[in-house]
Amino acid sequence: MYSETHVVAVCGSLRDESRTRIALEEALEASAAIGATTQLIDLRDYALPQYGLDGKDAGDAPELRAALDAADGIILGTPVYHGSYSSPLKAALDYSGRDEFRGKSVGMIAIAGGRFPTKCLEHLRNVCRHINAWVLPTEVAIPNANSAIEEGEITDPAVADRVQRLGKEVVQYAHIERLPQLMEESLSNHSG
Numbered sequence: 038m039y040s041e042t043h044v045v046a047v048c049g050s051l052r053d054e055s056r057t058r059i060a061l062e063e064a065l066e067a068s069a070a071i072g073a074t075t076q077l078i079d080l081r082d083y084a085l086p087q088y089g090l091d092g093k094d095a096g097d098a099p100e101l102r103a104a105l106d107a108a109d110g111i112i113l114g115t116p117v118y119h120g121s122y123s124s125p126l127k128a129a130l131d132y133s134g135r136d137e138f139r140g141k142s143v144g145m146i147a148i149a150g151g152r153f154p155t156k157c158l159e160h161l162r163n164v165c166r167h168i169n170a171w172v173l174p175t176e177v178a179i180p181n182a183n184s185a186i187e188e189g190e191i192t193d194p195a196v197a198d199r200v201q202r203l204g205k206e207v208v209q210y211a212h213i214e215r216l217p218q219l220m221e222e223s224l225s226n227h228s229g
């Protein structure tokens with residue numbers, strides 16, 4: 038049913054053992070389980086210098102934008118750094134923007150070593166709003182990440198459920214922008 042929907046996840050951690058990456062992989066598996074095609078953007082594979090040095094096309098920024106442009110739905114995953122989202126994710130967002138995000142459904146996952154990362158999600162939600170994305174209300178906050186994600190998997194079933202739900206919803210709501218048109222078509226079919 039969703040075979041024409043493509044979901045791209047961006048991992049805001051560059052750590053080899055990143056728990057953010059593990060959560061994103063789980064979300065993308067849930068997207069794929071209902072038919073979507075998926076891609077994980079691992080920012081370790083993209084050379085993205087500090088934004089502003091060489092303009093918007095520095096390093097691998099064109100490749101990053103092309104991957105985001107191909108997405109119908111996007112999942113942003115970030116570790117919490119000092120109460121906010123990470124600098125690698127910020128760089129990725131600075132090298133992209135409205136052209137890649139406008140009208141797309143975006144899911145957010147924040148992973149914290151400590152407490153529930155409310156502020157981090159708020160900050161990221163504001164950025165998504167600024168670039169005209171539809172932010173899904175199922176925001177995933179993973180506090181105490183060291184015990185919620187261990188040895189390469191999510192060990193807390195409630196967290197796993199929520200991550201999977203987000204992966205599914207980013208597919209189900211990927212074309213939310215078309216909703217008014219679909220409603221109008223459906224209403225006119227019924228009245229005709």
Ligand SMILES: Cc1cc2nc3c(=O)[nH]c(=O)nc-3n(C[C@H](O)[C@H](O)[C@H](O)COP(=O)(O)O)c2cc1C
Pocket residue numbers: 050051052054055056057058115116117118119120121148149150151152182183
């Ligand atoms: C620079 C830095 C700042 C951090 N700040 C916070 C913080 O404010 N709150 C928190 O709960 N954890 C904080 N952490 C811990 C990370 O959020 C946590 O280790 C997370 O699991 C890392 O994600 P990753 O495994 O995907 O790299 C910080 C870690 C670093 C390196």
